[in-house]
Amino acid sequence: MQKYALLSLVLAGGAWLRADPLIDRIKERVGTFSGTVSLYAKNLDSGATLGIADNDPVRTASTIKLPIMLAVFRAVEDGKAKWTETLSVTKAEKVSGSGIIASEISDGVSLPLRDVVNLMIVLSDNTATNMLIERFTAEAVNSHLDQLGIKGTRLMRKILGDGTSLKSPSGWSAVGKLPENAKYGTGKSTPKDMVTILEKLEKGEIISPEASKEMLAILKRCQDNKGIRRKLNGYTIASKSGALDALRSDVAVVYTKQGTRIAMAITVEGIPSIDYTPENPGLLMIADLAQIIVEGMSGK
Template structure:
């Protein structure tokens, strides 16, 4: 497996980080899996888990209303920036949009509700110390972790492939908040529409629950692939690519896709 992976990445202009594990056999694969990387939008997955945590505690309700003001609108991915000012949405809609279309405005609305520090406290309780929500998209809402000089390099969030894969494993095993909440979160991840990486060409035949991220020279994808040969969690990040562009055939997306196929083949039981 390692030989195939190394063969795939040897001509790639950029850095690659990987962690993958077959949950049904325990077999895994690591490449710089404990190193911290920029998350881009994959941080929206841990943010979602904290919403479910606070719902479970009774601090929030799915019907809580959020007013979409001009000031809160954030460009980039998503649709809420196109909605009329003062439109009202509920918390469930914001969470769904944050994951399914990676909506940046929805993400900032959610962070305003739960706080980046609360996300990080919950991650601590799960033993995921490498992962931190740092701030809102576009700035503001900084967590304590964002004050650390090293974390200034990471943008909206920082994690490691192993942490992200562990979070997905806990979700799949029904260990985040409750079995029902975990299943609901997996369901949202399965509806995610940015499937240029792990989920490319798989959606019709192999179910995938995933969250991707894209930012300048970085592409990232974390997900569970439900293969016939086992449930495989994987977290793949590529960064420092020489060219910045946002098309589907971005070299990072294509590499993540090819690596995901090699991992499915190599880790399948």
């Protein structure tokens, strides 16, 4: 198994410990950004990996919706929920930001559980996310992560949207109430944790092979194509992205044209200005790094 070591292996004097064209390309691109870049990538077929601060905690933004989906599937598998049940749209759960429920769906409308999950992932619907947290609880999400051996990822609370406080008092997890975790917002994770989740899905190890396959199918329908998907036209990609004012993140399995599978998680923090256009420098960074990783790791 080949291991690429990046920023974690920079000498005090600034010299790199090993020369590799892939490392050189990533180093050059990351060096153009004034903020911080965290990433982890793994060729799921060869086992080759590379990372930058891959075990450091980062704000998840909407990538935390991936673990939420896992917990819902777990509850259905355990008989604690049914796909045929419905969830009611309420004013208390409506928040601004991505999605359509808050702006287009009337209060009191009942939506099938499966549709709410699809909206949370495919459109990154914030209100759908809050509806699911209300139904299944943040603690259940974190408990399921523990069952999977994922210790560095935690759902802290429901999504605020443009608000400054939760409309519902039931939206917090125990760790989310800790003062030291306030800086993470909705959730925290590490690039390596996210890739581990994706690898487990790809191996059919989360809940069941059938459930894992179904969750990957939902991720493949994600409509955000401004990050990892941006420059990888013609590739099949299962992904979930996230955005905050100064942050962009994206996690994905890329099914390459060489027949290999590359899982990656990239977070760009410290974007200098608020910019929600497709030309956000964080999105451009993620797109470039994803292209470099796929080109450099497909045959490794």
